[in-house]
Amino acid sequence: MKKDDYKKIETLIEKYFNAETSLEEELLIKSYYKNTPQKEMPESLLVYTDMFGFFEAEKKYIESPKREYRSFYRSMLRWGTVAAAAILLIAFFLINPRNDDSFRLVIDGEQVNDSELAVTVANNRLEKVNSIMQQLDKANNTLNSVAKVENALSPVKKISATLTQSD
Amino acid sequence: MTSQEFNILVGRIRPKLINFAGTFVKAGAATAEDMVQDAVIKLWKVQDVQEIKNPEALTLHILRNVCLDYLRLKKNNTEQLNINSYRIVTDDPSTTLERKDQFAYIKSCMETLPADQMLAVRLRDVMGYEMEEIAKILETSEGNVRTLLSRARQKIREKMMVR
Numbered sequence: 541m542k543k544d545d546y547k548k549i550e551t552l553i554e555k556y557f558n559a560e561t562s563l564e565e566e567l568l569i570k571s572y573y574k575n576t577p578q579k580e581m582p583e584s585l586l587v588y589t590d591m592f593g594f595f596e597a598e599k600k601y602i603e604s605p606k607r608e609y610r611s612f613y614r615s616m617l618r619w620g621t622v623a624a625a626a627i628l629l630i631a632f633f634l635i636n637p638r639n640d641d642s643f644r645l646v647i648d649g650e651q652v653n654d655s656e657l658a659v660t661v662a663n664n665r666l667e668k669v670n671s672i673m674q675q676l677d678k679a680n681n682t683l684n685s686v687a688k689v690e691n692a693l694s695p696v697k698k699i700s701a702t703l704t705q706s707d
Numbered sequence: 708m709t710s711q712e713f714n715i716l717v718g719r720i721r722p723k724l725i726n727f728a729g730t731f732v733k734a735g736a737a738t739a740e741d742m743v744q745d746a747v748i749k750l751w752k753v754q755d756v757q758e759i760k761n762p763e764a765l766t767l768h769i770l771r772n773v774c775l776d777y778l779r780l781k782k783n784n785t786e787q788l789n790i791n792s793y794r795i796v797t798d799d800p801s802t803t804l805e806r807k808d809q810f811a812y813i814k815s816c817m818e819t820l821p822a823d824q825m826l827a828v829r830l831r832d833v834m835g836y837e838m839e840e841i842a843k844i845l846e847t848s849e850g851n852v853r854t855l856l857s858r859a860r861q862k863i864r865e866k867m868m869v870r
Contacts, residue, residue: 557864559856563835590809591867595832597810602726602834692718 545572546582553588570596617683624676628669708754708762717747720763723834724770730829731774742777746770764840771826771844778822809870816866817859824859827852832860 549572555561556569572585573592581589645651645658708716724746728739746769750762759765817825823845830836830844842849 557857557860559853559860563837566832587867588864590806591813591863593806594810594813598829598833599835602722 546585549585550582553585614684617680617687620683621676621680625673628672632665632669708759713751713754716762720766723763724766727767727770727829727834728774730825731778738777742773743770745773749773761840761843764836764843767830768844768846775822812870813863813867816863820859820862823847824855824862827855828859828863831856 549569552561552565552569556566561569570592573589574596578586578589645661647661721743724743725739728742732738732742746766749769750766753759753765753769754762817828820828826845827841830841831838836844838849838852841852845852845855847855
């Protein structure tokens, strides 16, 4: 059974190099190379595995979703989030100026000396920052989906922009 | 064709176009995008004037000419053609490094082929177009496409034996 298989493929391969194969015959060759483990192949056919493997890999690469747009938008959004976080941090420290190395808490103009209370208030503030960060994350995800739609629309926009320009 | 149908067509074939242009220049660089855009605009203008039977083949044909024009200009500026050579072709993690290396070698072999031979292989063996379509895209006869294919495939075979 297997011997018949590879005899058939050998014949097709000869036709292939003379460019006499139809698309269906080429599909047969491709599926042979895709589905047969190398140790079961005769030497005469083994030599071409990388060639057909290459074509298959290139085909998969073409069919995978748009790569350039995706990574560009993602990195833009990441930098946006980083920038926003940095701004928040700076704002946080600006709101709470310190003259010395220790942390001080001031409520209603009077410095709080109770360390427990100070820690509790500080924690509350940090939690607020945390929830803002989480909101940003959600916004990030929403932006991601917007970017995908943007992607799909952009060829249209570019074309209509160019056409209105050239009028 | 309505503009909506046109947009749908372009959206559908865009990855193929970008990849096709990418064989001439680095895919993902602005240039491949520009060339595709150029071809799409030309296509829009043509379809206004006449009924198109095979828009996909026609677009590739236009794109090929846009790319060749670009390359001719580039040659005059003596820049390096095709920085794309050693891009690793597969993202599949199960592909061994040795195999990826072989693939890169085959890709570079293809790039030493005459343009139409390289294109014939790409259009047939990678993208699966019919002889008739390839003939249209390359602006030649089906018989010539066969010749181009057999020469190209045999050359690749030779180079693989050497390694």
